[in-house]
Amino acid sequence: MSQDIRLDVSYAEKFVTEPEAEGMKPVVLAAQKTLLEKTGPGAEFTGWVNLPETYDREEFSRIKKAAEKIRDESRILVVTGVGGSYLGARAAIEFLSKGRGESGLRVLYAGSSLNPDQMNDLLDELEGTDFSVNIISKSGTTTEPAIAFRILKALLEERYGKKGAAGRIYATTDQKKGTLKELADAEGYETFVVPDDIGGRYSVLSAVGLLPIAAAGGDIDALMQGAGRMAEICQSDDPEKNPALLYALYRCALEKKGMEVEVLSNYDAGLHQICEWWKQLFGESLGKEHQGLFPAGMDLTTDLHSMGQYIQDGRRNLIETVLDVKNAGRDIRVPEVPGNADGLQYLNGRSLNEINHKAMEGSIIAHAEGGVPVMRIELDRRDEDSLGQLFCFFEYACGVCGYANGVNPFDQPGVEFYKRNMFRLLGKPGYENK
């Protein structure tokens, strides 16, 4: 079990006056109450709030069995979904350094774009290698995953026959209705449930995320335990004891003061996809009615050498949140060499994890001095327990921010506009004249 997540706001405090923080406190407390009591707009989509406690144990154990079967039968699992149907799983799998074959199974992704090159590259990878498919779609009609699934299904049936293919397809979809559910029942796929009361971007701890994570070798018991502990912490109305509430408080106070962009920084490539997941969570939940901080991710120290100048001295309308994982997976030391020909003598024999953390400290101080409020989320290590906490932390904080901003954090009305245009341009029946 890892230590609990902490939030360090010491480099944000000078940007929020005491009266501002005090003034925002009742706003976020009321928002938290609305969330926990399920009395706000979109309350019918807050099933994730209780998920670590109420999750379906029977399905949970079926997930573990299916994960084992996938690993037994295949060298590759193709997770086929878009947006909230894969971002959480992918974030988890990369955070845990899984899915690259360590457990005997590689995880690849399909159905998140319409790019033919990506699909052809995937088909190249699948040549001569046994694979299974987890198609994840509430309705089954979202264009990207539906096309990818049609292609993958045809390939599976060609290779393993209709019955063999059906045994390698796992459908995570609506419990009762919809195109994919009907197809799964007709063809005999094993199915898992996208709950009705949980939107895509909050669904990582349902079967949507759990099956791919378990297949990749992740310990989903530990994941749920970490989430459960953080869910309890998130009940507290004391920001000193509840880091999600503290994060929401500062975030809202800073937005109210005119901030427009939030950058989520990591110093560890394994967290890149956490930033992608977070961008959907916060962008889609809060970016509406012409409001919301624009969410952006940064991979550091890499991006200090591209975006660092902007962060340090560009427009002063941004806040930075840093994901600080204390312990790297596999450390490595700077080789000791005699002399100082490369100017690195002072680093002889020192650990990269240490040097990376000094760069983080140095950047936090520099950015705060340059006028950027910085918050730091501290995690012990990249394990399932910390990850469960992190997912839960962000989801609660996001729900609170939404209600504090006066928006419904659980809808996404803007996502439909381009689809209507696309369907019309493609001549989809029913859309010709829209």
Added chain:
Amino acid sequence: MSQDIRLDVSYAEKFVTEPEAEGMKPVVLAAQKTLLEKTGPGAEFTGWVNLPETYDREEFSRIKKAAEKIRDESRILVVTGVGGSYLGARAAIEFLSKGRGESGLRVLYAGSSLNPDQMNDLLDELEGTDFSVNIISKSGTTTEPAIAFRILKALLEERYGKKGAAGRIYATTDQKKGTLKELADAEGYETFVVPDDIGGRYSVLSAVGLLPIAAAGGDIDALMQGAGRMAEICQSDDPEKNPALLYALYRCALEKKGMEVEVLSNYDAGLHQICEWWKQLFGESLGKEHQGLFPAGMDLTTDLHSMGQYIQDGRRNLIETVLDVKNAGRDIRVPEVPGNADGLQYLNGRSLNEINHKAMEGSIIAHAEGGVPVMRIELDRRDEDSLGQLFCFFEYACGVCGYANGVNPFDQPGVEFYKRNMFRLLGKPGYENK
């Protein structure tokens, strides 16, 4: 030879009134003059302006020979650099779909972070595989690549002996001085030049970018030809004939009206790294003195399912620029199946490239209707000629925007702050008390 790049501003026009465009025109024309006549701040770093014409032919042919030698001797080339020292090369290599082994050589990257996991992953890849290293650093003292190079050099020397290692190391560095130049001369590495009059983010068409691109199998003659043609086009003072000038004009007019974020969208995973390169170019050139649009990249349609809601209906302070590559590399068709069980009958047999482009059209219209000015950069295909044009297009446009904004687009004073803190925290001699 591909068609010349076009810029479509029809979905941005309604956001800029005629008087606003007319008012901005003399500003960008004056900025263009300052750039071309090299009379502005930072003019000593505008060597890239003439590069497609004046480049060193002797070095160019040495680059081609070295590229061949690398492919003969190695299965992997490790490009070791950070920021402008690798972003252009990587953007080019991925744009051209090279570097994954097609030419017999894979290109991997090191020295762009301090993350120990990434370094360990790289060392795993190098086990048992012949490799060469291109270390790219003007000074040789930048921490990330210097550490990576120390590790890689030790590995090469262990495996091939001191002399064998020296034959596999290619140093792109200062022509005359500096830590890396001295080391290269002492050890006998072949060296290439980071020109004095070209900053990192404008250096992709110098040896900095050309050696890795050529090694990966890219046609650098065609690249320079495309760049040369665009450089000529960029001399024109007529925005109707000069797309870089038109882009600068709209960008500046929209920024003046209060826009704060620019999103560069692609619909092709092969352009992801172009967005990363562009973020440095524009972020570092224009993000200073508390000014500049915040640059962000989007991979579509993927990110329509995460950032789409924000783009459609979040804060109305953003502009979108779309990279539209007309022809995909390898197309693929939706398999034809009987019936309509998956709701995709209307797409039976249609090309993914076509569907992807309809999604693009649909999104551009939707975003513009939602209040986002959209510009579209149209490229024929992902080849060297188009790429040379694109690099040149953005570099000229960026230089013009900088002078139009009244900043020096060729310095990056903000990048040093975190380094000073980091050196102090690491106890680097000379930084103890800073």
